[in-house]
Amino acid sequence: MRPGHWAPVSLSAPFQDVLALRKETIRSVASSFVPDVVLVDHMPHGAMGELVPTLQALSETPARMVLGLRDILDAPATVRRRWRLEGALEALESYFDEVLVYGSEDVFDVAGQYAWPTSIRDRLRYCGYVCAPAPAPLADTVRRLHLADHPDAQLLVAMAGGGADGFELFDALLRALPAVAEEQPCVLVLVTGPFLPEEERARLERLAVGLPVHILHQVDDSLSYLSAADLVIAMAGYNTTSEILSTGARALLVPRKGPSAEQQMRASRFAERGWVKWLPPAELSSTTLAAAVLDALDRPVGCAGRPPDLLGRQRAARHLLNGGAQEDTDAAVLSATGSDDLLGVGPQLLGKV
Numbered sequence: 001m002r003p004g005h006w007a008p009v010s011l012s013a014p015f016q017d018v019l020a021l022r023k024e025t026i027r028s029v030a031s032s033f034v035p036d037v038v039l040v041d042h043m044p045h046g047a048m049g050e051l052v053p054t055l056q057a058l059s060e061t062p063a064r065m066v067l068g069l070r071d072i073l074d075a076p077a078t079v080r081r082r083w084r085l086e087g088a089l090e091a092l093e094s095y096f097d098e099v100l101v102y103g104s105e106d107v108f109d110v111a112g113q114y115a116w117p118t119s120i121r122d123r124l125r126y127c128g129y130v131c132a133p134a135p136a137p138l139a140d141t142v143r144r145l146h147l148a149d150h151p152d153a154q155l156l157v158a159m160a161g162g163g164a165d166g167f168e169l170f171d172a173l174l175r176a177l178p179a180v181a182e183e184q185p186c187v188l189v190l191v192t193g194p195f196l197p198e199e200e201r202a203r204l205e206r207l208a209v210g211l212p213v214h215i216l217h218q219v220d221d222s223l224s225y226l227s228a229a230d231l232v233i234a235m236a237g238y239n240t241t242s243e244i245l246s247t248g249a250r251a252l253l254v255p256r257k258g259p260s261a262e263q264q265m266r267a268s269r270f271a272e273r274g275w276v277k278w279l280p281p282a283e284l285s286s287t288t289l290a291a292a293v294l295d296a297l298d299r300p301v302g303c304a305g306r307p308p309d310l311l312g313r314q315r316a317a318r319h320l321l322n323g324g325a326q327e328d329t330d331a332a333v334l335s336a337t338g339s340d341d342l343l344g345v346g347p348q349l350l351g352k353v
Contacts, residue, residue, distance in 0.1 A: 071103020128309035163193020175286035
């Protein structure tokens with residue numbers, strides 16, 4: 001599927017019928033909540049414009065409309081083209097009061113890169129990266145579990161989100177492991193994700209025979225595994241990279257090839273700032289990956305240079321709950337309680353039930 005193109009996953013009805021159904025369902029549900037604040041994720045007009053009827057209906061109410069964006073959506077040329085063709089900028093200008101960017105302007109200038117008109121640039125607020133609330137991680141438990149037979153080894157943890165397109169990375173990593181282990185004793189925990197096809201998982205298990213590898217379907221506490229790792233090898237999705245940054249883990253990112261350029265852009269920019277190492281997917285092989293893993297293991301623990309801004313969850317939640325008022329300093333943000341959590345603000349953001 002090309003960027004900006006969508007198709008039903010489980011319904012056999014024609015696409016236009018599914019689109020019409022989604023438009024009406026979203027409009028009806030949103031209107032019935034009588035919301036005070038509406039936070040729209042990623043696309044101001046929805047996939048293929050499905051949100052426009054809802055925006056039109058809510059524009060006649062006092063609801064405050066807020067768009068939330070990851071820092072990087074796709075290559076600038078792709079986003080400019082799709083937003084122009086689909087009317088996304090017009091929807092943003094006509095219906096939204098504010099835009100919260102879950103990232104840093106220093107890493108990616110959203111308005112400049114995506115050519116936003118001057119009329120909407122003053123609605124934009126950078127919040128920093130949104131990280132899940134960190135529980136008390138069980139890193140020591142994870143290390144004891146997987147290094148029991150190799151107490152002096154380095155613990156490598158590999159993840160690829162849901163895993164649907166993680167096979168190429170996992171395959172290269174298993175083939176690279178003997179060369180890595182020859183230079184640096186190590187144990188690999190490979191978390192396939194729930195969406196890796198079964199036949200690909202079986203191929204990985206055959207490759208892992210005789211190697212110091214633990215293959216897991218998924219883990220309930222990814223932060224503990226990231227914290228336990230001497231090196232994380234992962235793709236470069238937003239949530240994965242934010243979790244990596246929040247734990248301070250050493251990381252080697254191998255972003256997906258496409259169709260979106262989002263992951264490659266994020267990995268390269270994070271690497272430029274010394275937060276991670278990265279290997280372009282076009283260069284991925286067992287040989288290059290082995291060299292990249294060994295190089296990353298030599299990197300000091302912790303981010304080099306200016307650290308990433310990880311207060312996005314607190315800032316975004318406070319901004320929404322305070323009606324858009326700006327905080328004078330980060331002190332108020334740092335004192336935010338659990339009730340101000342972007343992931344748990346509940347009915348205050350959903351509207352009057």
